[in-house]
Amino acid sequence: MALSGLAGPAATPAQATDNVPCHNTVKRDPVDPSSGRTWPGTDVLYCKLTRDHVPVHASRSPSSPVVGYLEQGGAANWFVTELKGETYRDGAGENGWWAGTQADNGRWGWTPEVYFAGGGNYEDDAGLLVPGSYTCANACAPVPFWAR
Numbered sequence: 001m002a003l004s005g006l007a008g009p010a011a012t013p014a015q016a017t018d019n020v021p022c023h024n025t026v027k028r029d030p031v032d033p034s035s036g037r038t039w040p041g042t043d044v045l046y047c048k049l050t051r052d053h054v055p056v057h058a059s060r061s062p063s064s065p066v067v068g069y070l071e072q073g074g075a076a077n078w079f080v081t082e083l084k085g086e087t088y089r090d091g092a093g094e095n096g097w098w099a100g101t102q103a104d105n106g107r108w109g110w111t112p113e114v115y116f117a118g119g120g121n122y123e124d125d126a127g128l129l130v131p132g133s134y135t136c137a138n139a140c141a142p143v144p145f146w147a148r
């Protein structure tokens with residue numbers, strides 16, 4: 001017996017998949033610009049950008065000052081982490097995820113992930129990680145400046 005007119009479960013919206021995640025973990029020794037403290041052996045990842053001359057902002061807000069640029073597009077740029085911030089728009093692209101990095105002029109800041117290849121609007125990068133919790137016993141090192 002065929003049943004007609006019955007609706008099945010509502011379809012869930014399609015989720016885009018980041019087919020170009022950050023990759024190639026390497027070690028760097030970032031220096032906190034405010035204290036001068038070095039964070040030796042920090043894992044960073046290279047992420048593919050969709051264009052060159054990508055802005056690096058002072059904070060995770062499109063209204064914050066631009067402290068520098070990543071002049072090369074493609075996979076020439078490395079990042080330490082990602083965190084949510086205010087929505088950044090560029091044409092049809094928009095995203096609230098920001099990636100911490102050092103601009104080509106040596107200044108630290110945040111790049112909007114709207115410029116990352118792969119994925120869709122409002123998706124974080126599949127390879128770059130949000131900083132984990134920092135726990136320790138007795139004397140604890142300060143939280144890295146890029147995780148604040």
